[in-house]
Amino acid sequence: xxxxxxxxxKKHIELVQTGRVxxxxxxxxxxxxxxxxxxxxxxxxxxxxxxxxxxxxxxxVNAADAVLAHAGYRLRGKTGSHQARFEFPxxxxxxxxxxxxxxxxxxxxxTVTYDAVDVVDASEAKxxxxxxxxxxALARKKLAP
Numbered sequence: 001x002x003x004x005x006x007x008x009x010k011k012h013i014e015l016v017q018t019g020r021v022x023x024x025x026x027x028x029x030x031x032x033x034x035x036x037x038x039x040x041x042x043x044x045x046x047x048x049x050x051x052x053x054x055x056x057x058x059x060x061v062n063a064a065d066a067v068l069a070h071a072g073y074r075l076r077g078k079t080g081s082h083q084a085r086f087e088f089p090x091x092x093x094x095x096x097x098x099x100x101x102x103x104x105x106x107x108x109x110x111t112v113t114y115d116a117v118d119v120v121d122a123s124e125a126k127x128x129x130x131x132x133x134x135x136x137a138l139a140r141k142k143l144a145p
Contacts, residue, residue, distance in 0.1 A: 033062035063139035
């Protein structure tokens with residue numbers, strides 16, 4: 001793991017910050033993940049599929065950022081941070097296993113945020129919210145003492 005972490009840090013040196021985060025930041029980020037997950041679930045019930053996907057994606061990113069913060073890392077909001085975030089070797093393996101899916105979700109979130117409406121169908125929105133539920137739960141477990 002140490003070698004993986006060193007390689008990750010070197011690969012993303014322009015994005016990785018250390019020393020500015022810790023357990024408190026991780027706790028705040030996991031709370032934000034839970035809030036965005038609750039919003040996604042509410043949007044799903046209201047049949048606002050685009051917004052359900054967008055909030056679920058936010059929750060997934062918040063959960064990953066909580067794990068990074070718990071390990072003492074923060075990413076600068078620059079090009080490449082999405083890739084760096086989900087390549088972090090300290091994430092639960094399930095995050096890496098769904099990497100291609102996360103890239104598609106991010107692309108759809110960008111589309112529904114900036115370009116179009118009624119893009120996401122109910123089935124996909126439900127799947128993404130369920131994925132967010134699993135990933136947020138895994139991040140919470142990783143943060144537990």
